[in-house]
Amino acid sequence: MQNIPEIEELIKLISKLPGLGPKSARRIILKLINNRKELMQPMLNSLHNVFKNILRCQNCGTLKSESLNCSNCENSKIKSNIICVVENIADQWSIENSSIYQGYFHILGGTIADNNNKNNNLLIDSLINRVKKDKIEEVILATSATVEGQTTAFYIQDSLKKTNVKISKLAQGLPVGGEIENLDDGTLISAFKNRKGLNENKV
Numbered sequence: 001m002q003n004i005p006e007i008e009e010l011i012k013l014i015s016k017l018p019g020l021g022p023k024s025a026r027r028i029i030l031k032l033i034n035n036r037k038e039l040m041q042p043m044l045n046s047l048h049n050v051f052k053n054i055l056r057c058q059n060c061g062t063l064k065s066e067s068l069n070c071s072n073c074e075n076s077k078i079k080s081n082i083i084c085v086v087e088n089i090a091d092q093w094s095i096e097n098s099s100i101y102q103g104y105f106h107i108l109g110g111t112i113a114d115n116n117n118k119n120n121n122l123l124i125d126s127l128i129n130r131v132k133k134d135k136i137e138e139v140i141l142a143t144s145a146t147v148e149g150q151t152t153a154f155y156i157q158d159s160l161k162k163t164n165v166k167i168s169k170l171a172q173g174l175p176v177g178g179e180i181e182n183l184d185d186g187t188l189i190s191a192f193k194n195r196k197g198l199n200e201n202k203v
């Protein structure tokens with residue numbers, strides 16, 4: 001497959017995806033070319049639809065379809081007035097899978113380190129609004145145990161000061177440098193159960 005510019009271009013793009021190198025990219029492309037109707041065309045359509053219709057909810061930060069209400073914000077199963085703040089959607093999925101937590105989520109979309117204009121990208125203003133508007137009783141900071149994650153948690157704690165909401169943080173026991181999405185269920189459950197209050201209103 002060397003020296004075909006269109007294919008080389010696609011290899012470069014696919015190699016940028018997580019977990020894929022040039023070798024896997026070549027295999028994927030061959031598979032697509034050999035299955036134009038069954039795979040390549042539906043994938044093109046599907047990518048086009050996702051590109052056109054999927055956007056970030058400006059209230060909670062999750063992904064949503066443009067034409068539908070956000071299922072994260074309007075989840076009728078949620079009974080508790082707690083918001084868990086995570087860095088990305090993969091973190092939310094890990095926490096949901098562990099079944100330790102059934103409240104709302106707020107997805108920052110990264111950490112302060114990768115966002116220079118803090119409030120806009122990380123939706124911190126919208127987090128403050130949610131706390132006030134939805135009468136939230138506790139905010140759990142579930143950012144990673146990395147320097148960036150902890151700096152972000154501290155920044156959010158500071159931003160929420162005026163709301164007087166209870167703020168807690170996942171317990172130590174998270175391995176240093178540990179990213180939420182990579183933790184096993186047992187570690188996550190214990191981190192949630194033993195979470196510590198960060199302000200005077202103890203959890």
Ligand SMILES: [Zn+2]
Pocket residue numbers: 057058059060061062070071072073074
């Ligand atoms: Zn939402």
